[in-house]
Amino acid sequence: GRFLTVDSSEAPWAGGAGGAPTSARCSWAPWPRHWPVSSGKTSFCGDGKKRDADTVNSKQLLTRLLKYCRPDTIHLIAAFSFLIFGVICDSLIPLYQGKVIDMLGGQTPQSSFCYSIGQLALLSLGSALFSGLRGGIFMCSLARLNKRLKHLLFHTLLQQDVNFFDENKPGTLSSRLHSDVDRMGRTVAMNANVLVRSTVRTGLMLKVMLGLSWELTLLTCIEMPLVGLVQNKYSTLSKAMKDQIQDCQAQNTDLASQTIGGIRTVRSFRAERDEVRRYNAALDQMSRIRRRSRVYRAVFLLLRRVVTLTIKILMLLQARSLISSDRLSLGNLVTFLLYQKPMSQSLQELLYCYGETVSTMGVISKVFSYIDRTPKSQKAGDLAPERLRGRVTFQDVTFSYPSAAPGPSVLKSVSMELQPGKVTALVGPSGSGKTSCVSLLKRLYEPQEGQILLDGEPLHRYDHKFLHQQVALVSQNPVLFSGSLRYNIEYGLKDCSLEKIREVAKKINVDEFISELKDEYDTDIGECGSKLSDGLKQCIAIIRALVRDPRVIVLDEATSKLDVKAQHTVLPEILSRGRTVLVVAHQLKTVEEADHIIFMENGGVMEQGTHRELMAQGGDTTG
Numbered sequence: 129g130r131f132l133t134v135d136s137s138e139a140p141w142a143g144g145a146g147g148a149p150t151s152a153r154c155s156w157a158p159w160p161r162h163w164p165v166s167s168g169k170t171s172f173c174g175d176g177k178k179r180d181a182d183t184v185n186s187k188q189l190l191t192r193l194l195k196y197c198r199p200d201t202i203h204l205i206a207a208f209s210f211l212i213f214g215v216i217c218d219s220l221i222p223l224y225q226g227k228v229i230d231m232l233g234g235q236t237p238q239s240s241f242c243y244s245i246g247q248l249a250l251l252s253l254g255s256a257l258f259s260g261l262r263g264g265i266f267m268c269s270l271a272r273l274n275k276r277l278k279h280l281l282f283h284t285l286l287q288q289d290v291n292f293f294d295e296n297k298p299g300t301l302s303s304r305l306h307s308d309v310d311r312m313g314r315t316v317a318m319n320a321n322v323l324v325r326s327t328v329r330t331g332l333m334l335k336v337m338l339g340l341s342w343e344l345t346l347l348t349c350i351e352m353p354l355v356g357l358v359q360n361k362y363s364t365l366s367k368a369m370k371d372q373i374q375d376c377q378a379q380n381t382d383l384a385s386q387t388i389g390g391i392r393t394v395r396s397f398r399a400e401r402d403e404v405r406r407y408n409a410a411l412d413q414m415s416r417i418r419r420r421s422r423v424y425r426a427v428f429l430l431l432r433r434v435v436t437l438t439i440k441i442l443m444l445l446q447a448r449s450l451i452s453s454d455r456l457s458l459g460n461l462v463t464f465l466l467y468q469k470p471m472s473q474s475l476q477e478l479l480y481c482y483g484e485t486v487s488t489m490g491v492i493s494k495v496f497s498y499i500d501r502t503p504k505s506q507k508a509g510d511l512a513p514e515r516l517r518g519r520v521t522f523q524d525v526t527f528s529y530p531s532a533a534p535g536p537s538v539l540k541s542v543s544m545e546l547q548p549g550k551v552t553a554l555v556g557p558s559g560s561g562k563t564s565c566v567s568l569l570k571r572l573y574e575p576q577e578g579q580i581l582l583d584g585e586p587l588h589r590y591d592h593k594f595l596h597q598q599v600a601l602v603s604q605n606p607v608l609f610s611g612s613l614r615y616n617i618e619y620g621l622k623d624c625s626l627e628k629i630r631e632v633a634k635k636i637n638v639d640e641f642i643s644e645l646k647d648e649y650d651t652d653i654g655e656c657g658s659k660l661s662d663g664l665k666q667c668i669a670i671i672r673a674l675v676r677d678p679r680v681i682v683l684d685e686a687t688s689k690l691d692v693k694a695q696h697t698v699l700p701e702i703l704s705r706g707r708t709v710l711v712v713a714h715q716l717k718t719v720e721e722a723d724h725i726i727f728m729e730n731g732g733v734m735e736q737g738t739h740r741e742l743m744a745q746g747g748d749t750t751g
């Protein structure tokens with residue numbers, strides 16, 4: 129019935145007599161007034177100004193996190209009420225147990241004994257019932273909070289500019305989205321839960337214990353500051369270890385998913401052993417960090433145990449003297465001892481919770497920094513004209529990838545024009561900047577200088593959806609998603625009928641082939657289209673572009689995997705309706721039929737003209 133759903137390795141107090149808050153991070157203060165870290169670098173000994181800033185920052189982060197719980201306010205009020213009732217029952221149980229033990233002597237009438245047993249049973253029942261209700265409601269609220277945060281983070285991630293994904297690896301982002309958000313939710317739920325439960329319980333128990341023996345209570349309370357001193361040191365080390373483990377975990381996830389995702393390449397190069405070795409090396413590094421972390425933990429636990437045992441011995445000596453001087457009955461001693469363990473557990477829970485919160489601050493601040501990140505690219509406008517001609521103009525475009533090291537620009541003052549109803553070919557050797565031009569045309573990046581115009585208007589003035597519907601790209605290796613053929617074709621379109629898809633498929637001669645498949649357009653294509661041939665993948669990508677009826681279509685070696693017959697069927701359909709067509713190619717001889725050819729080299733336009741003109745000027749430098 130405990131809501132504190134930290135797994136046993138993380139919640140050491142749950143481990144019985146030997147349980148000690150291994151991660152409780154620092155001082156003996158019952159509740160944190162100063163979070164020692166937010167960025168993960170500061171310790172208790174940091175300078176005052178930095179600590180104040182961290183404190184404010186941490187408070188803001190926690191307050192903000194709590195705000196996300198608002199939709200569950202009613203549930204949380206109910207859960208906290210059950211929590212308080214449960215704690216009251218819990219705290220009274222040892223008192224009644226002591227009473228019953230004192231009655232075992234034989235002088236007490238049977239009816240009083242039965243009455244006390246009844247009270248004890250009622251309290252136990254109440255404790256179990258309230259704890260169960262509290263746990264259930266808290267769990268539901270936590271699940272809802274997690275869902276809310278994940279939804280928000282995923283939504284924000286998808287809004288980011290492409291450069292953000294160049295800088296952040298998919299494995300790291302996925303780890304933030306899943307494990308970090310889970311941890312954030314758990315921290316806030318645990319904090320609130322433990323704070324209320326342990327504070328109420330500690331207060332009630334302290335009152336009863338002081339009534340039984342102030343000397344023994346004092347000894348019980350001395351334990352905490354002593355343990356706090358040891359924990360203070362341990363917390364700093366443990367925090368650094370946790371950060372390292374987290375980074376290492378993200379790297380390992382990345383490595384494994386890259387290898388599994390690229391299994392075909394791995395297999396074809398017989399690189400399985402190398403990959404296993406690479407993964408093993410990563411695991412070894414992780415083991416080394418974990419081992420060091422376990423050693424710190426073992427030393428900490430040992431020191432803690434020594435303190436606890438010393439206090440226990442002192443308490444037994446004191447109890448003996450109290451009993452022999454008739455200032456304490458045996459029943460009262462049993463009651464005291466029954467209180468002592470939950471009491472120190474409560475304090476440990478508070479400490480653990482404090483430590484867990486402190487170590488989660490870095491995670492919370494990282495997740496919020498993603499949620500708060502505003503895309504660096506210019507906001508899209510709302511231009512969506514009914515008629516678009518499709519004239520594209522590059523005006524003195526200079527561009528470097530933001531994630532690249534400083535160096536010469538990838539595109540240097542590129543100026544060119546793509547005319548409606550004409551096929552323009554962008555030709556050049558590898559690395560000359562052709563794909564970069566296409567990426568800018570699709571507004572995946574923004575040029576640092578110059579601008580790109582569509583029908584005379586800068587691209588950023590167009591509505592985001594409209595622009596991507598009007599400017600379609602078909603690449604050599606189109607990215608398809610797991611799901612059906614139809615899902616992939618109508619990807620991102622809300623109102624695409626099967627008839628429309630069929631119509632386009634017929635025009636490029638693949639409808640018959642698809643209709644012969646078992647589930648026709650609902651056929652599952654496997655992960656990333658792995659069940660399709662490369663040629664069919666390109667056909668699907670072409671249909672996906674054409675059902676949008678774009679005015680500008682970019683073919684980045686898009687028909688390279690189609691046979692000659694298929695190419696001759698597909699191309700007229702692409703060129704129809706007076707579209708602006710941009711074909712990207714490496715060699716002049718593959719674009720003989722283009723109306724206009726732009727030859728690029730080293731990020732600049734070297735020459736342009738018809739095929740005949742360019743051949744007359746010296747031909748294809750790429751051979």
Ligand SMILES: Nc1ncnc2c1ncn2[C@@H]1O[C@H](COP(=O)(O)OP(=O)(O)OP(=O)(O)O)[C@@H](O)[C@H]1O
Nearest residue numbers: 294529531532538557558559560561562563564565
């Ligand atoms: N995401 C990126 N981040 C940093 N640099 C990049 C990125 N993509 C491409 N580049 C660099 O930009 C330059 C131009 O690359 P681009 O892909 O535009 O050339 P390309 O002509 O299309 O080559 P290819 O024909 O081989 O596709 C290259 O030096 C490349 O290394």
